Protein backbone atom coordinates (compact mmCIF):
# COMPACT_ATOMS: atom_id res chain seq x y z
CA UNK A 1 0.00 0.00 0.00
CA UNK A 2 1.03 3.63 -0.33
CA UNK A 3 1.14 6.16 2.48
CA UNK A 4 2.24 9.71 3.06
CA UNK A 5 5.12 10.01 5.49
CA UNK A 6 7.37 12.76 6.85
CA UNK A 7 10.90 11.70 5.98
CA UNK A 8 14.23 12.81 7.38
CA UNK A 9 16.52 12.79 4.35
CA UNK A 10 19.46 14.78 5.76
CA UNK A 11 20.25 16.26 9.16
CA UNK A 12 19.58 19.96 9.71
CA UNK A 13 17.00 19.94 6.87
CA UNK A 14 13.22 20.11 7.23
CA UNK A 15 11.31 16.83 6.95
CA UNK A 16 10.04 16.04 3.44
CA UNK A 17 6.58 14.66 2.79
CA UNK A 18 6.99 11.57 0.64
CA UNK A 19 4.55 9.08 -0.72
CA UNK A 20 6.11 5.76 0.32
CA UNK A 21 5.31 2.11 -0.32
CA UNK A 22 4.46 0.27 2.89
CA UNK A 23 5.03 -3.50 2.80
CA UNK A 24 2.59 -5.89 4.47
CA UNK A 25 3.58 -6.99 7.99
CA UNK A 26 5.90 -9.99 8.11
CA UNK A 27 6.07 -12.65 10.85
CA UNK A 28 5.44 -11.13 14.29
CA UNK A 29 4.72 -7.68 12.84
CA UNK A 30 1.67 -5.43 12.84
CA UNK A 31 0.52 -2.85 10.29
CA UNK A 32 -0.97 0.15 12.10
CA UNK A 33 -3.03 3.02 10.72
CA UNK A 34 -1.62 5.96 12.64
CA UNK A 35 -4.28 8.30 14.05
CA UNK A 36 -2.16 10.76 16.05
CA UNK A 37 1.54 11.42 16.54
CA UNK A 38 3.07 13.85 19.03
CA UNK A 39 6.13 15.96 18.21
CA UNK A 40 8.80 15.23 20.80
CA UNK A 41 12.14 16.94 21.23
CA UNK A 42 13.84 13.57 20.67
CA UNK A 43 12.62 13.69 17.05
CA UNK A 44 14.28 17.08 16.79
CA UNK A 45 17.48 15.55 18.22
CA UNK A 46 17.53 13.15 15.24
CA UNK A 47 16.76 15.99 12.83
CA UNK A 48 19.58 18.10 14.25
CA UNK A 49 22.06 15.22 14.27
CA UNK A 50 22.38 15.09 18.08
CA UNK A 51 21.30 11.45 17.82
CA UNK A 52 22.29 9.16 14.96
CA UNK A 53 19.82 7.53 12.58
CA UNK A 54 20.25 5.64 9.32
CA UNK A 55 18.75 7.90 6.62
CA UNK A 56 16.43 8.40 4.88
CA UNK A 57 14.10 7.50 7.73
CA UNK A 58 10.64 8.18 9.11
CA UNK A 59 10.80 9.68 12.63
CA UNK A 60 7.95 9.86 15.16
CA UNK A 61 7.84 7.67 18.27
CA UNK A 62 4.95 9.08 20.32
CA UNK A 63 1.74 7.92 18.71
CA UNK A 64 -1.44 5.91 18.70
CA UNK A 65 -3.45 4.23 15.98
CA UNK A 66 -5.59 1.31 14.98
CA UNK A 67 -4.40 -2.13 13.90
CA UNK A 68 -4.99 -2.54 10.17
CA UNK A 69 -3.49 -6.01 9.63
CA UNK A 70 -1.33 -8.53 11.46
CA UNK A 71 1.46 -10.72 10.14
CA UNK A 72 1.76 -14.48 10.69
CA UNK A 73 2.30 -15.53 14.31
CA UNK A 74 0.77 -12.41 15.86
CA UNK A 75 -1.64 -13.52 18.56
CA UNK A 76 -2.12 -10.52 20.82
CA UNK A 77 -3.61 -8.08 18.30
CA UNK A 78 -6.27 -8.09 15.66
CA UNK A 79 -7.51 -5.58 13.10
CA UNK A 80 -9.52 -2.80 14.70
CA UNK A 81 -7.63 -2.78 18.03
CA UNK A 82 -6.66 0.71 19.23
CA UNK A 83 -2.96 0.63 20.09
CA UNK A 84 -0.19 2.75 21.56
CA UNK A 85 3.35 2.63 20.16
CA UNK A 86 6.13 1.76 22.60
CA UNK A 87 9.47 3.16 21.44
CA UNK A 88 11.33 0.47 23.39
CA UNK A 89 9.76 -2.75 22.16
CA UNK A 90 10.33 -5.30 24.96
CA UNK A 91 10.43 -9.10 24.94
CA UNK A 92 8.52 -9.59 28.21
CA UNK A 93 10.68 -12.40 29.61
CA UNK A 94 14.32 -11.31 29.96
CA UNK A 95 16.11 -10.26 33.16
CA UNK A 96 15.03 -6.60 32.83
CA UNK A 97 11.46 -7.32 31.77
CA UNK A 98 11.06 -9.67 34.75
CA UNK A 99 12.56 -6.99 36.98
CA UNK A 100 9.73 -4.71 35.85
CA UNK A 101 12.03 -2.45 33.80
CA UNK A 102 11.11 -3.27 30.19
CA UNK A 103 12.65 -0.04 28.88
CA UNK A 104 16.04 -1.62 29.65
CA UNK A 105 15.25 -4.76 27.61
CA UNK A 106 17.82 -5.35 24.85
CA UNK A 107 15.32 -7.01 22.51
CA UNK A 108 14.81 -4.02 20.22
CA UNK A 109 18.44 -2.79 20.14
CA UNK A 110 18.92 -4.11 16.56
CA UNK A 111 15.89 -2.10 15.38
CA UNK A 112 17.29 1.09 16.85
CA UNK A 113 20.84 0.46 15.65
CA UNK A 114 20.04 -0.50 12.06
CA UNK A 115 16.77 1.32 11.34
CA UNK A 116 15.54 -2.01 9.94
CA UNK A 117 13.20 -4.71 11.16
CA UNK A 118 14.58 -7.90 12.72
CA UNK A 119 14.99 -9.62 9.33
CA UNK A 120 17.28 -6.82 8.17
CA UNK A 121 14.83 -5.25 5.73
CA UNK A 122 12.67 -2.13 5.88
CA UNK A 123 8.91 -1.94 5.39
CA UNK A 124 9.09 1.53 3.79
CA UNK A 125 10.44 2.11 0.28
CA UNK A 126 10.41 4.77 -2.39
CA UNK A 127 11.33 4.01 -5.98
CA UNK A 128 12.89 0.77 -4.79
CA UNK A 129 15.07 2.60 -2.25
CA UNK A 130 14.89 1.59 1.44
CA UNK A 131 13.36 4.15 3.79
CA UNK A 132 14.38 3.35 7.38
CA UNK A 133 12.55 3.08 10.67
CA UNK A 134 13.39 5.13 13.76
CA UNK A 135 13.10 3.58 17.23
CA UNK A 136 11.04 0.79 15.63
CA UNK A 137 8.00 3.10 15.54
CA UNK A 138 8.13 5.69 12.69
CA UNK A 139 4.66 7.08 13.32
CA UNK A 140 5.03 10.26 11.23
CA UNK A 141 3.33 8.21 8.53
CA UNK A 142 -0.25 7.32 7.69
CA UNK A 143 0.65 3.65 8.06
CA UNK A 144 3.59 2.01 9.78
CA UNK A 145 4.76 -1.54 10.51
CA UNK A 146 6.10 -2.43 13.96
CA UNK A 147 6.98 -5.60 15.88
CA UNK A 148 4.07 -6.71 18.06
CA UNK A 149 6.31 -6.24 21.11
CA UNK A 150 6.27 -2.50 20.31
CA UNK A 151 2.54 -2.10 20.88
CA UNK A 152 0.22 -1.93 23.87
CA UNK A 153 -3.53 -2.26 23.53
CA UNK A 154 -5.48 0.89 24.43
CA UNK A 155 -8.90 1.12 26.05
CA UNK A 156 -11.54 2.15 23.52
CA UNK A 157 -12.75 5.20 25.47
CA UNK A 158 -9.57 7.32 25.51
CA UNK A 159 -9.27 9.62 22.45
CA UNK A 160 -6.22 8.56 20.45
CA UNK A 161 -4.68 12.05 20.15
CA UNK A 162 -4.53 12.28 23.93
CA UNK A 163 -3.48 8.65 24.40
CA UNK A 164 -0.62 9.24 21.93
CA UNK A 165 1.14 11.51 24.40
CA UNK A 166 1.38 8.65 26.89
CA UNK A 167 3.61 6.88 24.37
CA UNK A 168 6.52 9.15 25.29
CA UNK A 169 6.25 12.54 27.01
CA UNK A 170 3.72 11.70 29.70
CA UNK A 171 5.18 8.37 30.74
CA UNK A 172 8.74 9.69 30.58
CA UNK A 173 7.94 12.76 32.69
CA UNK A 174 5.40 11.44 35.17
CA UNK A 175 7.44 8.24 35.48
CA UNK A 176 10.64 10.18 36.18
CA UNK A 177 8.93 11.69 39.23
CA UNK A 178 7.03 8.61 40.42
CA UNK A 179 9.25 5.69 39.46
CA UNK A 180 12.80 6.99 38.87
CA UNK A 181 12.95 9.47 41.75
CA UNK A 182 10.16 8.05 43.91
CA UNK A 183 8.92 11.50 44.94
CA UNK A 184 6.99 11.27 48.21
CA UNK A 185 4.40 13.35 50.02
CA UNK A 186 6.00 16.54 51.35
CA UNK A 187 9.13 16.35 49.16
CA UNK A 188 10.79 19.30 47.46
CA UNK A 189 11.38 19.23 43.71
CA UNK A 190 13.11 21.29 41.02
CA UNK A 191 12.34 20.76 37.33
CA UNK A 192 14.71 22.47 34.88
CA UNK A 193 13.05 22.62 31.44
CA UNK A 194 9.24 22.86 31.40
CA UNK A 195 8.53 21.58 27.87
CA UNK A 196 6.31 18.66 26.93
CA UNK A 197 8.29 16.27 29.15
CA UNK A 198 9.12 18.70 31.98
CA UNK A 199 5.46 19.62 32.49
CA UNK A 200 4.83 15.94 33.04
CA UNK A 201 7.58 15.69 35.64
CA UNK A 202 5.80 18.55 37.37
CA UNK A 203 2.42 16.85 37.24
CA UNK A 204 3.99 13.60 38.43
CA UNK A 205 5.55 15.37 41.41
CA UNK A 206 2.19 17.02 42.15
CA UNK A 207 0.41 13.64 41.97
CA UNK A 208 2.92 12.25 44.47
CA UNK A 209 2.16 15.10 46.88
CA UNK A 210 5.38 17.12 46.69
CA UNK A 211 4.97 20.28 48.78
CA UNK A 212 7.40 22.45 46.81
CA UNK A 213 7.72 22.19 43.03
CA UNK A 214 9.98 24.75 41.37
CA UNK A 215 9.69 24.96 37.59
CA UNK A 216 12.59 26.61 35.73
CA UNK A 217 12.48 27.63 32.08
CA UNK A 218 13.72 30.48 29.91
CA UNK A 219 10.32 30.99 28.22
CA UNK A 220 7.61 32.87 30.17
CA UNK A 221 4.73 30.89 28.62
CA UNK A 222 6.34 27.63 29.81
CA UNK A 223 6.39 28.98 33.35
CA UNK A 224 2.69 29.74 33.14
CA UNK A 225 2.00 26.17 31.99
CA UNK A 226 4.30 24.91 34.75
CA UNK A 227 2.03 26.55 37.34
CA UNK A 228 -1.03 25.08 35.63
CA UNK A 229 0.56 21.61 35.89
CA UNK A 230 1.34 21.97 39.60
CA UNK A 231 4.48 24.06 40.07
CA UNK A 232 4.27 26.04 43.30
CA UNK A 233 7.07 28.40 42.20
CA UNK A 234 8.64 29.27 38.87
CA UNK A 235 11.98 30.78 37.89
CA UNK A 236 13.44 32.14 34.69
CA UNK A 237 17.18 31.43 35.14
CA UNK A 238 17.98 34.27 32.72
CA UNK A 239 16.31 36.72 35.10
CA UNK A 240 17.04 35.25 38.52
CA UNK A 241 19.85 33.18 40.00
CA UNK A 242 18.32 29.69 40.04
CA UNK A 243 20.50 28.36 42.86
CA UNK A 244 19.71 31.34 45.05
CA UNK A 245 15.98 30.90 44.52
CA UNK A 246 16.22 27.17 45.29
CA UNK A 247 18.22 27.81 48.45
CA UNK A 248 15.88 30.56 49.63
CA UNK A 249 12.92 28.15 49.34
CA UNK A 250 14.65 25.18 51.03
CA UNK A 251 16.27 26.66 54.14
CA UNK A 252 19.53 26.80 52.21
CA UNK A 253 19.64 23.04 51.69
CA UNK A 254 18.62 22.44 48.06
CA UNK A 255 15.80 20.21 46.85
CA UNK A 256 15.19 16.52 47.55
CA UNK A 257 14.88 15.81 43.79
CA UNK A 258 16.22 17.91 40.90
CA UNK A 259 15.24 16.92 37.36
CA UNK A 260 17.03 18.05 34.22
CA UNK A 261 14.60 17.84 31.31
CA UNK A 262 16.48 19.58 28.50
CA UNK A 263 19.62 17.56 27.73
CA UNK A 264 22.43 20.07 28.30
CA UNK A 265 25.63 19.66 30.28
CA UNK A 266 25.30 23.06 32.01
CA UNK A 267 21.73 22.47 33.20
CA UNK A 268 22.59 18.96 34.42
CA UNK A 269 25.31 20.59 36.52
CA UNK A 270 22.80 23.17 37.76
CA UNK A 271 20.41 20.39 38.77
CA UNK A 272 23.20 18.62 40.64
CA UNK A 273 24.21 21.82 42.43
CA UNK A 274 20.57 22.45 43.41
CA UNK A 275 20.19 18.97 44.94
CA UNK A 276 20.41 18.79 48.74
CA UNK A 277 22.84 16.49 50.54
CA UNK A 278 21.45 12.96 50.31
CA UNK A 279 19.09 14.03 47.51
CA UNK A 280 18.77 12.83 43.94
CA UNK A 281 19.57 14.46 40.60
CA UNK A 282 17.62 12.84 37.78
CA UNK A 283 18.75 13.20 34.16
CA UNK A 284 15.69 13.02 31.89
CA UNK A 285 16.86 15.17 28.94
CA UNK A 286 18.79 13.52 26.11
CA UNK A 287 22.15 15.22 25.73
CA UNK A 288 23.78 15.13 22.28
CA UNK A 289 26.04 12.12 21.71
CA UNK A 290 29.52 12.68 23.17
CA UNK A 291 28.42 15.16 25.86
CA UNK A 292 30.24 14.72 29.18
CA UNK A 293 29.81 16.40 32.54
CA UNK A 294 32.53 17.00 35.14
CA UNK A 295 31.78 15.35 38.46
CA UNK A 296 33.71 16.09 41.65
CA UNK A 297 33.95 12.64 43.31
CA UNK A 298 34.86 14.15 46.67
CA UNK A 299 31.74 16.31 46.61
CA UNK A 300 29.69 13.29 45.55
CA UNK A 301 31.04 11.30 48.48
CA UNK A 302 30.68 14.01 51.07
CA UNK A 303 27.24 15.09 49.94
CA UNK A 304 25.92 11.54 49.52
CA UNK A 305 23.98 12.75 46.48
CA UNK A 306 22.65 10.31 43.92
CA UNK A 307 22.80 11.12 40.23
CA UNK A 308 20.68 8.86 38.10
CA UNK A 309 19.39 8.52 34.57
CA UNK A 310 15.95 7.45 33.49
CA UNK A 311 14.64 6.15 30.21
CA UNK A 312 10.89 6.02 29.55
CA UNK A 313 10.27 7.19 33.12
CA UNK A 314 11.66 3.92 34.52
CA UNK A 315 8.08 2.73 34.04
CA UNK A 316 6.94 -0.87 34.01
CA UNK A 317 5.21 -0.09 30.73
CA UNK A 318 2.46 -2.75 30.53
CA UNK A 319 1.54 -2.10 34.17
CA UNK A 320 1.99 1.66 34.37
CA UNK A 321 0.63 2.91 31.03
CA UNK A 322 -2.87 1.55 31.78
CA UNK A 323 -2.60 3.16 35.22
CA UNK A 324 -1.75 6.53 33.71
CA UNK A 325 -4.73 6.23 31.37
CA UNK A 326 -6.93 5.39 34.38
CA UNK A 327 -5.65 8.54 36.11
CA UNK A 328 -6.61 10.55 33.02
CA UNK A 329 -10.09 9.02 33.05
CA UNK A 330 -10.39 9.85 36.75
CA UNK A 331 -9.53 13.49 35.99
CA UNK A 332 -6.24 13.28 37.90
CA UNK A 333 -3.83 13.42 34.94
CA UNK A 334 -3.77 16.31 32.49
CA UNK A 335 -3.55 15.24 28.85
CA UNK A 336 -5.96 17.63 27.11
CA UNK A 337 -4.03 20.63 28.43
CA UNK A 338 -0.75 19.36 26.94
CA UNK A 339 -1.91 19.73 23.35
CA UNK A 340 -1.28 23.30 22.24
CA UNK A 341 -1.72 22.60 18.58
CA UNK A 342 -3.10 20.00 16.18
CA UNK A 343 -1.39 19.77 12.79
CA UNK A 344 -1.79 18.09 9.45
CA UNK A 345 1.20 16.00 8.36
CA UNK A 346 2.09 18.70 5.80
CA UNK A 347 2.45 21.22 8.65
CA UNK A 348 4.89 19.10 10.65
CA UNK A 349 7.91 21.38 10.13
CA UNK A 350 5.90 24.32 11.48
CA UNK A 351 5.31 22.21 14.58
CA UNK A 352 9.07 21.75 15.07
CA UNK A 353 9.65 25.45 14.51
CA UNK A 354 7.06 26.18 17.21
CA UNK A 355 8.86 23.74 19.53
CA UNK A 356 12.14 25.58 18.96
CA UNK A 357 10.44 28.94 19.49
CA UNK A 358 8.98 27.65 22.77
CA UNK A 359 5.39 28.49 21.83
CA UNK A 360 3.87 25.02 22.35
CA UNK A 361 3.69 22.40 25.10
CA UNK A 362 3.01 19.60 22.60
CA UNK A 363 1.92 19.65 18.95
CA UNK A 364 0.15 16.59 17.63
CA UNK A 365 -0.18 15.49 14.03
CA UNK A 366 -3.72 14.21 13.53
CA UNK A 367 -4.10 12.04 10.45
CA UNK A 368 -7.84 11.67 10.36
CA UNK A 369 -9.78 14.14 12.46
CA UNK A 370 -12.99 12.13 12.13
CA UNK A 371 -11.60 9.24 14.21
CA UNK A 372 -10.87 11.49 17.21
Ligand code: APR
Nearest residue numbers: 040041042193194195196197198217218261262263285286
Ligand atom coordinates in the same frame (compact mmCIF):
# COMPACT_ATOMS: atom_id res chain seq x y z
N1 APR B 1 17.30 26.68 31.07
C1 APR B 1 16.01 26.39 31.33
N2 APR B 1 15.16 25.90 30.39
C2 APR B 1 15.63 25.75 29.14
C3 APR B 1 16.98 26.06 28.79
C4 APR B 1 17.83 26.55 29.83
N3 APR B 1 19.12 26.86 29.61
N4 APR B 1 17.14 25.77 27.48
C5 APR B 1 15.96 25.30 27.03
N5 APR B 1 15.05 25.31 28.03
C6 APR B 1 13.65 24.84 27.97
C7 APR B 1 12.90 25.24 26.71
O1 APR B 1 12.41 26.57 26.80
C8 APR B 1 11.77 24.22 26.68
O2 APR B 1 10.60 24.67 27.36
O3 APR B 1 13.61 23.41 27.94
C9 APR B 1 12.36 23.01 27.42
C10 APR B 1 12.53 21.79 26.54
O4 APR B 1 11.25 21.38 26.17
P1 APR B 1 10.83 20.79 24.74
O5 APR B 1 11.60 21.45 23.67
O6 APR B 1 9.34 20.78 24.69
O7 APR B 1 11.39 19.29 24.82
P2 APR B 1 10.71 17.98 25.45
O8 APR B 1 9.97 17.25 24.39
O9 APR B 1 10.05 18.34 26.72
O10 APR B 1 12.00 17.12 25.74
C11 APR B 1 12.97 17.54 26.71
O11 APR B 1 13.67 15.33 27.28
O12 APR B 1 13.13 13.23 26.44
C12 APR B 1 14.01 14.30 26.39
O13 APR B 1 14.76 14.24 24.08
C13 APR B 1 14.02 14.96 25.02
O14 APR B 1 16.08 16.07 25.49
C14 APR B 1 14.69 16.25 25.38
C15 APR B 1 14.11 16.56 26.75
Ligand code: ZN
Nearest residue numbers: 040042168169
Ligand atom coordinates in the same frame (compact mmCIF):
# COMPACT_ATOMS: atom_id res chain seq x y z
ZN1 ZN C 1 9.92 11.34 22.92
